[in-house]
Amino acid sequence: MRKKIVAGNWKMNNTLDETKKLIKELKKEIKGVKLKGKRVLIAPTFVNLQPAVKKIKKSKIEVIAQNMHQAKNGAFTGEISADMLTDIGVKTVIIGHSERREYFGETDAILAEKVDAALSNNLEVVFCFGEKWEDRKAGNHFKVIEAQLKNALFHLEAGSFKNIILAYEPVWAIGTGQTASADQAQEMHAFIRSLIEKKYNNETADAISILYGGSVKPNNAEEIFSKPDVDGGLIGGASLKAKDFTAIIKAI
Numbered sequence: 001m002r003k004k005i006v007a008g009n010w011k012m013n014n015t016l017d018e019t020k021k022l023i024k025e026l027k028k029e030i031k032g033v034k035l036k037g038k039r040v041l042i043a044p045t046f047v048n049l050q051p052a053v054k055k056i057k058k059s060k061i062e063v064i065a066q067n068m069h070q071a072k073n074g075a076f077t078g079e080i081s082a083d084m085l086t087d088i089g090v091k092t093v094i095i096g097h098s099e100r101r102e103y104f105g106e107t108d109a110i111l112a113e114k115v116d117a118a119l120s121n122n123l124e125v126v127f128c129f130g131e132k133w134e135d136r137k138a139g140n141h142f143k144v145i146e147a148q149l150k151n152a153l154f155h156l157e158a159g160s161f162k163n164i165i166l167a168y169e170p171v172w173a174i175g176t177g178q179t180a181s182a183d184q185a186q187e188m189h190a191f192i193r194s195l196i197e198k199k200y201n202n203e204t205a206d207a208i209s210i211l212y213g214g215s216v217k218p219n220n221a222e223e224i225f226s227k228p229d230v231d232g233g234l235i236g237g238a239s240l241k242a243k244d245f246t247a248i249i250k251a252i
């Protein structure tokens with residue numbers, strides 16, 4: 001059975017004090033929430049990862065990173081390597097977020113390298129991808145998604161998918177309040193699963209968790225999560241409030 005996952009991408013938000021406060025509130029809110037078969041992940045910014053890892057001890061929350069560099073080490077000013085993440089107890093990293101693609105020029109080829117570097121350092125990957133509004137408007141959304149997966153992931157062996165979580169995040173739904181409908185999410189998730197089945201096999205397709213991201217809020221989470229191919233969510237804005245994030249966790 002694939003796991004249900006709710007992940008909070010905090011993006012460039014929260015100072016150290018705010019990070020500690022939010023984790024404290026979250027721990028309090030999720031006390032008593034049944035989390036069997038479910039995972040709760042939070043992704044604070046780099047500088048707050050280590051204190052966050054300390055803060056979540058003895059809780060079911062996992063701290064994950066928002067990004068990493070593909071090189072092992074060296075002259076890459078301002079960057080963070082896989083080693084540096086594992087060294088402080090981070091086990092999972094987000095790769096391919098649309099904001100990284102859009103504002104930091106991360107191409108499919110770079111993302112393929114990042115995925116390889118993460119996996120070879122025993123980091124689990126939350127791989128993000130999604131079409132832009134103009135792609136959907138033109139009816140190209142399935143083609144775009146297929147290309148994104150093919151270019152960054154389909155060089156991997158089936159076994160590597162044990163350490164990959166997929167996050168379908170239509171760019172037009174991120175931070176806009178305009179979520180994909182539950183049916184649109186289901187349609188795309190079923191398509192993604194079928195691509196994996198075609199390229200690999202049924203077991204791999206069936207076992208992989210596919211999260212939906214893009215304006216998930218307490219009032220729409222339950223409907224989106226009710227779909228059979230939606231295994232959870234990657235949450236931006238609503239993950240910055242302990243009560244809202246917990247409501248979304250409960251909806252899964």
Ligand code: 13P
Nearest residue numbers: 009174175214215236237
């Ligand atoms: P919002 O939930 O704020 O739309 O952000 C989604 C997202 O980008 C998560 O990675």
